[in-house]
Amino acid sequence: MKITKTVEEVKRFVKPWKKEGLSIGLVPTMGFLHEGHASLIKRAREENDIVIVSDFVNPIQFGVGEDLESYPRDFEADCQLCRDLGVDLIFNPSPEEMYLDGFHTHVGVDVLSKGLCGKTRPIHFNGVCTVVSKLFNIAEADRAYFGQKDAQQLCIVKRMVRDLNFNIEIVGCPIIRENDGLAKSSRNTYLSFDERKAALIINKALTTGKSLLLSGVHDADKIKEEVTKIIETEPLAKIDYVEIVETNELQPVKQITGEILCAVAVYIGKTRLIDNFFA
């Protein structure tokens, strides 16, 4: 497995791969890899000749007061996991390598970035789109793999790829959960013992919400109320949002008639966790 910190070296590796006609799968990550990432890597391994994992905590997608500095890192463990999963190349650049002096370019997707997490994280998705555009160009990947846990990100990246005619297929992969239902996240490591237990309320509430919908409740407010009520039973939980949106423009719906995304962001103590379901 190759490990590189420079854009130039990735491009040097990629060039002959492309020339040989090998397909390339890219898994963009911020490192501290868990089984959620592993599922993306395994899928990429199955579907491509070459698998590239990027391991980069992208500073420009963090707002002021967010957890950029404390974001968990363990590059050695990441390398071990990637080796075990047959990854061909890990790209682990520094912020200075990604954002050269005089970096002034931004990429973003309007409308879809305004609601949900965009409400409290106004610069987040522009940061994501910008770094992902760079990674697509650097890796020249045929496919890129994103987890459905970051549902809004997945929708935005798909729209960006369509709008800018990137030659890449975006593959969304199911949420991977702990045995007790908590969605896997690098940020789960922030949780204390009590918070870890309290965090279960998120999946519990979403499961109830989904059951309601499947049992025939199509009033979005009713489902949101129920989900909200359940989360509020947990004293350590503080809701950022509970939202039901259609999956094209991610706009709130009243009456559920087509495919929807039900997404929540909840603080457990100081840790902000997100989870969702499509239905």
Place this chain on the structure above:
Amino acid sequence: MKITKTVEEVKRFVKPWKKEGLSIGLVPTMGFLHEGHASLIKRAREENDIVIVSDFVNPIQFGVGEDLESYPRDFEADCQLCRDLGVDLIFNPSPEEMYLDGFHTHVGVDVLSKGLCGKTRPIHFNGVCTVVSKLFNIAEADRAYFGQKDAQQLCIVKRMVRDLNFNIEIVGCPIIRENDGLAKSSRNTYLSFDERKAALIINKALTTGKSLLLSGVHDADKIKEEVTKIIETEPLAKIDYVEIVETNELQPVKQITGEILCAVAVYIGKTRLIDNFFA
């Protein structure tokens, strides 16, 4: 020569070319091709196996009240010129083909887009960056050719390519002028007989400005004053800006110590013309 109006068809042509390892040169234009464009196409023809010309009046780079509707078009003549110059493919999409329903993505370069033309055309360069990003992805070009007449655009596109790691080389080509010195522009067609004569003042003023600099005047204000004074002798001319900026961040300079761009935008009647020199 192939002519196509759809993204999909361009990609269908490009795929086997890329597979064969052929190099592709892209000349992005808004059509109504003149000798300026021809010089870009000739250069692309010399340096690449395949030459693609895009011929698209990009609506999102025009502001309210600008000349989107009246912008001159002659697709038949464009095709003839391209055929004569050995172009392989003209891409002539509709706005609807380029901007699908639910198009929400934008690309832009801050700082460099603020001054010069960006002052009076605040959305212009975001529109340029967005369409150019699309064209780069659609054509998968190895090189793209831009005229130095649009100097700010050239600097911005170069920065965008660097920042987003596009796998493309931006080739800047010299300004092509009429015999009497007026920079070639599709917009020259707007000029009446008297305006056409009046427009000569632009190149005359810039030539004097350049001579002053080369003769040792390094006070930017002094040169700007002189250029301004000359343009103001022409009653049909109304200055939008006369500016001298350094060529990295396009920020105004007082004392000229390194490479500079001296750029002007001048209304001749209702027609806004731009011209410049690097020194």
